[in-house]
Amino acid sequence: MIEARNITRTYRSRGSFGGDRTVRALRGVDFTLPKGGAVSFIGESGCGKTTLGKILTGLETFDGGELVIDGVELSGLSQRRRAPYFRRIQMIHQDPYSALNPTRTVAQTLGDPLRMRAGETGRDGGSAAVRARAAELLQLVGLDPGGVLPKYPHQLSGGQRQRVVIARALTVDPEVLIADEAVSMIDVSMRLGILSLLRDLRADLGISLLFITHDVATARYVGEGGELHVIYRGEVVERGATDSVVQAPVHPYTQCLLSAIPVLRGLELPGPERLVPLAALDERTEPPGCLFAPRCPFADDACTAARPTLGRTSGVEQEHACVHPTPRRVVAVELSERV
Numbered sequence: 001m002i003e004a005r006n007i008t009r010t011y012r013s014r015g016s017f018g019g020d021r022t023v024r025a026l027r028g029v030d031f032t033l034p035k036g037g038a039v040s041f042i043g044e045s046g047c048g049k050t051t052l053g054k055i056l057t058g059l060e061t062f063d064g065g066e067l068v069i070d071g072v073e074l075s076g077l078s079q080r081r082r083a084p085y086f087r088r089i090q091m092i093h094q095d096p097y098s099a100l101n102p103t104r105t106v107a108q109t110l111g112d113p114l115r116m117r118a119g120e121t122g123r124d125g126g127s128a129a130v131r132a133r134a135a136e137l138l139q140l141v142g143l144d145p146g147g148v149l150p151k152y153p154h155q156l157s158g159g160q161r162q163r164v165v166i167a168r169a170l171t172v173d174p175e176v177l178i179a180d181e182a183v184s185m186i187d188v189s190m191r192l193g194i195l196s197l198l199r200d201l202r203a204d205l206g207i208s209l210l211f212i213t214h215d216v217a218t219a220r221y222v223g224e225g226g227e228l229h230v231i232y233r234g235e236v237v238e239r240g241a242t243d244s245v246v247q248a249p250v251h252p253y254t255q256c257l258l259s260a261i262p263v264l265r266g267l268e269l270p271g272p273e274r275l276v277p278l279a280a281l282d283e284r285t286e287p288p289g290c291l292f293a294p295r296c297p298f299a300d301d302a303c304t305a306a307r308p309t310l311g312r313t314s315g316v317e318q319e320h321a322c323v324h325p326t327p328r329r330v331v332a333v334e335l336s337e338r339v
């Protein structure tokens with residue numbers, strides 16, 4: 001469904017005190033999202049996750065690489081001819097408050113795109129048919145149509161709002177949903193419900209899911225049977241079947257991410273190493289070798305000699321970009337109540 005090859009995106013901006021700032025938000029990201037499949041991207045703040053989601057929905061441009069959607073490579077197409085491909089991919093953002101127009105009821109929010117879609121597909125676009133389809137979609141996302149259709153966003157809970165956002169995404173019959181931290185701003189008690197809705201949409205409607213998170217437990221829950229890609233400063237440093245990456249991560253960055261989760265036990269990292277907060281890093285410094293080496297508890301001279309690229313070593317199922325891949329077993333990664 002989506003094939004991304006070597007996607008790069010570099011932002012250049014002028015700093016407030018003069019001097020140009022260059023951020024390499026994505027440094028050659030490759031992945032394939034099959035029909036009905038799931039790929040999760042995990043990494044800490046600023047690693048490029050949202051940039052990737054925006055590129056895949058046409059909200060952001062990329063400056064290198066190729067993006068193939070349904071077998072069509074998009075860079076050769078005009079903006080207008082790309083639009084229908086991007087429409088098949090809908091993004092759910094983290095903030096359902098700002099995603100909905102406060103002056104429009106749920107009926108209006110769903111009605112407009114449903115009428116447009118009816119025009120495109122030759123379906124009945126009359127008000128009764130549109131209302132029936134809106135009710136059907138609300139039921140699908142676990143809301144009571146009668147109660148919710150006349151309401152404005154401020155009359156709904158955060159969880160209900162996010163369900164409305166998902167229903168709106170479904171109005172255009174998408175083939176892919178991109179969920180970008182879709183539950184991080186939702187009350188804890190409602191998160192699991194939204195996550196299982198995303199899971200069900202994949203299982204029941206065959207919608208592919210690109211799941212963006214900084215929380216491995218949710219990635220594992222929603223993206224069951226799919227792939228997990230661990231991204232650090234715009235570069236994928238470990239990727240493979242979600243379960244093998246979670247159960248036997250070999251890249252120290254993945255291990256640090258996993259060890260930061262309180263529900264994990266049994267990840268034996270020696271000493272007091274923890275990730276240095278990203279804010280403490282100077283983004284302008286580009287280490288000659290491994291990007292993670294300055295923060296890595298296991299780095300040595302070999303790590304700064306050359307930048308490792310993704311590859312496989314014997315005995316390790318997933319791909320990794322580490323000079324010293326060392327499996328460290330994770331005993332339990334369960335969806336905790338904190339999710």
Ligand SMILES: Nc1ncnc2c1ncn2[C@@H]1O[C@H](COP(=O)(O)OP(=O)(O)OP(=O)(O)O)[C@@H](O)[C@H]1O
Pocket residue numbers: 011012013023024025043044045046047048049050051052214
């Ligand atoms: N429009 C922009 N102009 C300049 N820099 C940008 C722009 N958008 C993103 N960046 C930078 O690109 C990098 C990646 O940003 P992005 O929003 O993709 O990260 P993220 O992984 O989604 O982070 P978070 O977990 O905080 O949402 C960051 O360093 C960010 O500051």
Ligand SMILES: [Mg+2]
Pocket residue numbers: 049050051180
């Ligand atoms: Mg983001």
